[in-house]
Amino acid sequence: MRSRTRGTEIYMENFNEIFDLEYFFRLSPDWLCVAGFDGYFKKINPAVSKTLGYTESELFARPIDSFVYPEDRSITASKRESIKKNNPLYNFENRYVTKSGEIVWLSWISMPVQKQQLVFAIARNITDKxxxxxxxxxxxxxxxxxxxxxxxxxxxxxxxxxxxxxxxxxxxxxxxxxxxxxxxxxxxxxxxxxxxxxxxxxxxxxxxxxxxxxxxxxxxxxxxxxxxxxxxxxxxxxxxxxxxxxxxxxxxxxxxxxxxxxxxxxxxxxxxx
The missing domain is CATH 1.10.10.60 (Homeodomain-like)
Known part of the structure; x- marks a missing residue:
């Protein structure tokens, strides 16, 4: 497990060195996320923390599923398993719960990276819609x-x-x-x-x-x-x-x-x- 975690860390370091996407990550109003096949966030932009009201440390410490609205966890888990089988996800909508208890609707596009066991995802906040x-x-x-x-x-x-x-x-x-x-x-x-x-x-x-x-x-x-x-x-x-x-x-x-x-x-x- 430690070897896999260290491999993910090295991949993310190399990814940032090559593409230098920190500026893009910080400014985007959409959620930009890198998640592991283990169900945890590996990298997120400030929009995620701003929307949910949790610190980055809190978001990294808990499984992603714990932030998902309870009624949407089953379908979300099913989609996650499909992604692990190398099936991209397009326009999937589910709900998350903020720290204050409010419900946020999101529309996801997610792409798997099998070799690194990562998922690159973009989510748009569609709550107003x-x-x-x-x-x-x-x-x-x-x-x-x-x-x-x-x-x-x-x-x-x-x-x-x-x-x-x-x-x-x-x-x-x-x-x-x-x-x-x-x-x-x-x-x-x-x-x-x-x-x-x-x-x-x-x-x-x-x-x-x-x-x-x-x-x-x-x-x-x-x-x-x-x-x-x-x-x-x-x-x-x-x-x-x-x-x-x-x-x-x-x-x-x-x-x-x-x-x-x-x-x-x-x-x-x-x-x-």
Whole structure:
């Protein structure tokens, strides 16, 4: 084992002497990595440490797999074994977890070097792209057609369509909707919590939501709750008005049922049959 490790070290020293890629490594915003077949990083650029929040020493000390999002470890291990068999990897996407617990999406291109038992890899951070994809699937401003096909008449007066939003606004709304869903059960405190989490005063938050979506924060949050109620129905896990009302963060089933009918144009009982 020591002989193989020393061989890797000599190869990396010679590699740096011949190509002098340190400047390229330091400046690239993408991850540039050299990993061993043993599953450990051998060389990384600063982008890796900056993204994950770990020091280089911490990243070198632990198996790469320990930084991978648990649900992605199995498929990642399978791809790694394929690389060891001299199969290059193109556009493979998986998730890593930062030191602070945030999830980062990466798209990988990896090339094996069989003789030295190394893998040269480039990874692009595609987290924002994934957020936009998720936003387009579940956002209040982008699911209208889907629900109308189910026979519902969504109340969309004054709500700006997603096509009119900049990428920056879409990403901001994604973060906001994620927080609304996180605090959905805190009916009375949600505006205060949102303003604290978003780093804005309540007045600034109100103005930003109104300018971005065309509707007031309370109306916006209420619509997200009603959207979540439809998601709960579609999941098939909840079969009573009371259950769905609770999941969507409404105080009373009767009030929720009234708003649901106003919003979707049909009584919730029609969807629970």
């Amino acid at each position: 994934k957020k936009l994809e998720e936003f387009s699937k579940v956002s209040l401003v982008s699911v209208k057609n889907n629900e109308i096909e189910r026979g519902a008449e969504l109340s969309t007066h004054n709500l700006k369509p997603i096509s009119e939003l900049s990428i920056a606004d879409q990403l901001w709304l994604y973060e906001l909707e994620t927080l609304v869903r996180k605090y959905i059960g805190k009916v009375d405190l949600i505006i205060v919590l949102l303003s604290n989490e978003m780093g804005l005063s309540e007045r600034q938050l109100h103005r930003r939501i109104k300018n971005t979506t065309g509707i007031t924060p309370n109306n916006y949050i209420r619509r997200i709750r009603l959207l979540m109620s439809m998601e709960a129905i579609n999941s098939g896990k909840y079969r009573t008005v009371a259950e769905i009302s609770y999941i969507a963060g409404f105080e009373t089933p009767a009030y929720f049922r009234k708003l649901f009918k106003e919003f979707y144009g049909r009584d919730i009982a029609e969807f629970l049959q």
